[in-house]
Amino acid sequence: xxxxxxxxxxxxxDNLVWFMLLFVLVVFxxxxxxxxxxxxxxxxxxxxxVLGVMSIGLALVIITGxxxxxxxxxxxxxxxxxxxxxCSSGIGMGVVLYPQWLMVPASLVLALxxxxxxxxxxxxxxxxxxxxxxxITLASYIWVRGLVLVISGGRSAQDLAPSIRWFGxxxxxxxxxxxxxxxxxFIAFSLILAKTPFGRHLTMIGGNETATFRAGIKVNRxxxxxxxxxxxxxxxxxxxxxxxxxxxxxxxxxxxxxNAFAAVVIGGVxxxxxxxxxxxxxxxxxLLSSINTAINLMGLPANFTQVIHGLLVLAAVLLDAFKQSxxxxxx
Amino acid sequence: MRRILLxxxxxxxxxxxxxxxxxxxxxxxxxxxxxxxxDEFQTGSVSALELFLKQVGYEMKTLNADNKTDVQQSQxxxxxxxxxxxxxxxxxxxxxxxxxxxxxxxxxIPVVEFDRQITSTKSDLTSVAGTIEIGYVAAEQAEKLLxxxxxxxxxxxxxxxxxxxxxxxxxxxxxxxxKMAEFPEVKxxxxxxxxxxxxxxxxxxxxxxxxxxxxxxxxxxxxHLSVAAVASLESAGKxxxxxxxxxxxxxxxxxxxxxxxxxxxxxxxxxxxxxxxxAMFMDKIVNKQEIKPGEYDxxxxxxxxxxxxxxxxxxxxxxAIDKSNVDDPKFWGNLxxxxxxxxxxx
Numbered sequence: 001x002x003x004x005x006x007x008x009x010x011x012x013x014d015n016l017v018w019f020m021l022l023f024v025l026v027v028f029x030x031x032x033x034x035x036x037x038x039x040x041x042x043x044x045x046x047x048x049x050v051l052g053v054m055s056i057g058l059a060l061v062i063i064t065g066x067x068x069x070x071x072x073x074x075x076x077x078x079x080x081x082x083x084x085x086x087c088s089s090g091i092g093m094g095v096v097l098y099p100q101w102l103m104v105p106a107s108l109v110l111a112l113x114x115x116x117x118x119x120x121x122x123x124x125x126x127x128x129x130x131x132x133x134x135x136i137t138l139a140s141y142i143w144v145r146g147l148v149l150v151i152s153g154g155r156s157a158q159d160l161a162p163s164i165r166w167f168g169x170x171x172x173x174x175x176x177x178x179x180x181x182x183x184x185x186f187i188a189f190s191l192i193l194a195k196t197p198f199g200r201h202l203t204m205i206g207g208n209e210t211a212t213f214r215a216g217i218k219v220n221r222x223x224x225x226x227x228x229x230x231x232x233x234x235x236x237x238x239x240x241x242x243x244x245x246x247x248x249x250x251x252x253x254x255x256x257x258x259n260a261f262a263a264v265v266i267g268g269v270x271x272x273x274x275x276x277x278x279x280x281x282x283x284x285x286x287l288l289s290s291i292n293t294a295i296n297l298m299g300l301p302a303n304f305t306q307v308i309h310g311l312l313v314l315a316a317v318l319l320d321a322f323k324q325s326x327x328x329x330x331x
Numbered sequence: 332m333r334r335i336l337l338x339x340x341x342x343x344x345x346x347x348x349x350x351x352x353x354x355x356x357x358x359x360x361x362x363x364x365x366x367x368x369x370d371e372f373q374t375g376s377v378s379a380l381e382l383f384l385k386q387v388g389y390e391m392k393t394l395n396a397d398n399k400t401d402v403q404q405s406q407x408x409x410x411x412x413x414x415x416x417x418x419x420x421x422x423x424x425x426x427x428x429x430x431x432x433x434x435x436x437x438x439x440i441p442v443v444e445f446d447r448q449i450t451s452t453k454s455d456l457t458s459v460a461g462t463i464e465i466g467y468v469a470a471e472q473a474e475k476l477l478x479x480x481x482x483x484x485x486x487x488x489x490x491x492x493x494x495x496x497x498x499x500x501x502x503x504x505x506x507x508x509x510k511m512a513e514f515p516e517v518k519x520x521x522x523x524x525x526x527x528x529x530x531x532x533x534x535x536x537x538x539x540x541x542x543x544x545x546x547x548x549x550x551x552x553x554x555h556l557s558v559a560a561v562a563s564l565e566s567a568g569k570x571x572x573x574x575x576x577x578x579x580x581x582x583x584x585x586x587x588x589x590x591x592x593x594x595x596x597x598x599x600x601x602x603x604x605x606x607x608x609x610a611m612f613m614d615k616i617v618n619k620q621e622i623k624p625g626e627y628d629x630x631x632x633x634x635x636x637x638x639x640x641x642x643x644x645x646x647x648x649x650x651a652i653d654k655s656n657v658d659d660p661k662f663w664g665n666l667x668x669x670x671x672x673x674x675x676x677x
Contacts, residue, residue, distance in 0.1 A: 034542035043541060047534040089587050154374030156555055158584045169566040176566060245529045246562040247584070249555045251369040254526045296522050296538040306495065306525065 006330065013330075016323045017267055017283040020316060024287060028294040035297055042175050048289035049182035050075075050240045052282060054256055055263045056189050057119075057233030059281045062264055063193070064226050065206040065273025066126065066133040070140035071234035072257035074118050076148045076250075078111035078238030083157030083248025085110065086164055090247070092157040100163040107164050111239035112232045118144060119231020123224035141257070148250055158247035168243035178240050183282075185236070190278040202226055206273025263288050266316045287316060358388040359416030359617060363445070364406055366423045367398040370527065370553065371582045373421075375602050375663055376446065380419065383610035383673045389416065389617075400424040407431035410440075416617045417441045417455070419609060425449050425498050441616045443609055446600075447499065450641045455616045457644040458608045460600040462499055465579050465649055466506020469550060472596040472651050473511065476548055476575050485516035486547035489539050491532050491560065492523040493552045500527075500552045503579055507550070520546075524556055533559035540567055540574075551578040554585025554597060554664070561593045581652060586664040589657045597652040602663035604629045604647040607673045612645075614675040627676060630669045631661065 001009075012019060029036035054071050061068040086107050088094035097103050122140055126133045160168075170177045193199035201222050204212040213219045237256075242248050267284030269276030291312045363380055365373055377393050384391045394410070396403035400423045410418055411434055418435055420442055422428040429452045432442045441455035448459045477486045490507065493500035504521060511517055520539060524532040532551060540546060540563070551557040557578040564574055571592035578585050581599030588594035607630045615622050622643040627634045634647045652662055660667040 037541060039541040040538065043534070043537045046537070050530065090583055149368055154368040155371050156558075156582075156584055158558055158587060168562060171566075241530055244562065245533055245559040246565075247529075247555075247558050249370070249529050251526060251528055252530070254369075254528050292534065293538050296535050297542050 009326075010330065013323050013327055016320070017280050017287065020266075020319060021283050021287045021290065024290050024294075028290060032294045032297050035294060038174065040293060040297075042171075042179075044286060044289045044293050045179040045183075046176040046244075047292065048285045049176070049178040050237050050244065050253070051256060051259055051263060051288065052182040052285040053185055053240060054234055054237040055260045055267070055281050055285050056185055056278060057230035057237075058260050059264045059267070059269050059276060059278060060189070060193070060202060060226050060233075061133070061230045062269050062271060063206045063273060063276050064202050064223055065209065066223070066226070067137060068119075068122065068133065068227065068230045069137040069257065070118065070122060070144055071230060071237070071260060072253055072255075073141045073144035073148065074115045074231050074234040075238035075241060075256065076253045077118070077144050077151075078114045078235035079241045079248045079252050080148050080152050080157070080238075080250070081114050082107045082111050082164075082239055082242050083160070084151065086161045087157035087159050087247055088161070089159040090157045091152060091155045092159060092247075094159075094161075096161065100161070103161050103163050104167060107161075107242075108236070108239050111235040111242075113235070115235020115238065116228050116232035119228040119234070120224065122231065123227030126227065127220045127223045152248075152250045154250050156247060156249040160242060160246045164243055165246055168246060178244055181236075181240065185233070186278055186282045193278055198222065198225070203274055203276075206270075206275070208274070259288055262313045262317070266313070266320055268320065284316075288313065357390040358614070359390070360413075361389045361391050361417045361419060361613065362410045362413075362415045363391055363393045363419045364403055364410070364421065365393055365395050366403070366421050366447075368395050369398070370555070370580075371584075372580050372600065372602060372663075375666075376421065376606060379603050379606035379663070379668065380445075380609060382668055383607050384613060386673045387610045387613055387675050389610075389613055391419075396423050398423055400427045403428060404431050407435065411435050411438050414438070415440060417443060417613065419443045419445050420449075420454075421445045422447045422449060425451075441619065443616060445609060446605060448641075448644075450639070452641065454642045455619075456609065456612055456622060457639075457642065458605050459644070459646055460605060460649045461646055462502035463506035463509075464646070465598050465600065466503040466508070467510050468598045468649060468651055469503070469577060469579055469596075470507050470510030472577055472598065473507075473517075473548060473550065474514070476577065476595055477514075477517065480547055480575065483516070484514040486518075487543055487545055488517060488519045489536070489543070489546045489549045490519055490521040491535055491549065491551040491556050492521055493527045493556070494525055495523040497527070503552050524551075527553060527556070529555050529559035531559075532556035533563045536560040536563040537567065540564070540569075546574060548575040548577060551576070553580045554578045554582035554588070554594075557588055557594055558584050561588060564593075581649070581662055581664045583664045583666055586652065586657050586662065589652060589654055592654075595653060597664070599649045599652050599662055599664070601632060601647045601649050603661070603669055604632045604634065607669070608634050608645045608647060610673045611676045612643075622676075630671045630673065 085095045125136045263284035267281035381391045394406045403423045444454045444457040522535045576594045577596045579598040585597040636645045
């Protein structure tokens with residue numbers, strides 16, 4: 001293979017998820033009625049905001065070679081906490097701060113804090129107590145969702161404070177602010193992961209934890225920080241959920257974890273750690289969101305949608321595996 | 332040391348015995364197998380059943396299956412071993428629980444079906460609003476709303492279902508579409524909101540409003556789905572009344588949306604009456620006496636008992652709630668439990 005072809009092939013492989021996204025968008029635009037319009041593309045970006053933000057935190061932990069199964073429940077708990085405090089009907093307490101715009105940063109900080117605390121708890125047990133991240137975060141997935149039930153009693157908080165709600169309905173250049181928040185988060189964390197020592201250390205830890213430790217890098221501190229960040233980012237996803245739906249129900253965010261995992265894997269992050277970029281993850285998120293939107297628009301019989309969704313995700317993952325095998329042959 | 336440990340265990344055992352509800356004087360313990368606690372109807376059903384059963388002398392314990400059929404089957408097996416006065420079952424899956432119901436009844440434990448009707452085997456009482464009937468009531472309301480807006484029953488309806496694995500939503504869809512089939516000029520687009528999750532419903536509404544901007548009416552199968560639908564409409568710059576909205580189950584959030592002018596109609600499930608009906612007949616159920624068919628006054632509503640192949644069945648009709656009656660305390664969504672005391676049926 002001549003170097004030029006090889007470079008072209010490597011470029012395609014490096015960006016396969018973006019090509020898959022483009023392919024899917026073209027196919028759906030051609031065959032799904034009403035799909036090809038700017039408003040639908042804006043919806044795809046908006047619908048991917050919560051999943052996208054959650055996937056950032058999950059990807060950070062997976063890149064270190066660990067796992068965080070609790071992010072979905074953490075998002076739900078943060079959402080419910082914000083909902084209870086800042087909603088005025090249902091179980092909402094209707095807390096009002098003056099000036100009212102203060103409620104926006106206050107609710108966000110609250111969501112981040114709730115998520116960060118649980119992330120710190122997970123991180124401490126995994127790193128300091130040397131326990132399996134899979135088991136610890138699985139347990140957190142269960143008890144945190146249980147806590148949502150306990151604090152809500154199964155009821156919902158509705159009527160979010162108008163100043164916070166404003167974020168959920170405002171648009172900038174035709175794209176909702178929630179989507180801009182997700183895009184900004186992706187840009188920020190992509191830079192952190194690629195350009196800062198902390199980001200590079202996370203990837204190194206995932207590649208070879210022992211070698212990283214021997215190189216004098218504070219592995220434990222970085223790992224705990226990764227869990228704290230995953231929790232806090234999940235908290236932010238919960239905050240976005242509340243402002244998108246204008247309230248919090250006990251089942252909010254249910255099922256997000258599996259989609260987040262799918263997005264991370266499709267986006268090229270290795271479950272073994274050490275490999276992956278956040279722009280790839282964002283493309284994975286957009287890909288899933290495009291599929292969901294197509295399914296919504298196709299008006300298929302309800303029983304079929306889950307099968308089709310699952311098969312399309314499977315196809316994307318298989319294509320990713322195919323990419324890995326070509327890459328190995330090239331190496 | 333041993334003495335201290337023995338004292339501690341002694342105190343704990345005494346506290347446990349005193350705290351055990353069985354210590355209290357009741358006619359017996361009834362287990363309520365609730366399918367999930369993730370929605371307000373279900374949590375409301377727990378408190379309503381508890382309240383009414385207490386009024387007729389029973390203590391109630393609740394087990395939550397978290398929407399998992401296998402968990403509910405195991406819970407049924409466990410409860411059968413405890414030999415309670417009766418089991419009230421709101422089945423996760425309408426048919427998968429059939430063997431468990433039969434096992435309970437074979438062990439001499441009466442089984443009451445609550446909210447979700449199981450017709451494939453006998454039970455001692457079924458108390459339902461009727462999910463298919465909710466679909467019928469919703470169709471009648473859709474007919475009125477479309478006529479008022481378009482001059483005749485024509486237009487486009489977006490039906491936001493719940494999870495496609497939940498027979499509750501599929502039955503409502505069946506009833507609704509069966510009635511709406513009489514109106515060929517009405518187009519219905521049905522999309523499921525996976526896991527009954529609100530943000531999924533919001534996304535569906537956002538997408539469909541772009542693909543079909545001429546949607547006249549959105550029918551969400553639960554009030555919390557309508558909340559997310561409203562958020563999407565608001566985000567698209569719509570005002571209350573621009574798109575008509577309707578939902579079913581009568582949750583508090585639905586009534587709030589009616590008051591705010593977003594929701595036109597909420598088809599209620601008469602939660603309090605459904606629960607009160609169970610309590611009214613509990614003595615007869617526990618003592619294995621006949622429940623006679625006919626009309627019964629169930630906390631002010633007319634309940635009709637019929638003898639069906641699967642046993643006595645009481646159905647209390649659900650009402651349509653709109654701006655004119657939204658504040659009526661009889662609707663469970665107003666969260667004011669009835670002050671009337673339930674009495675055992677004669």
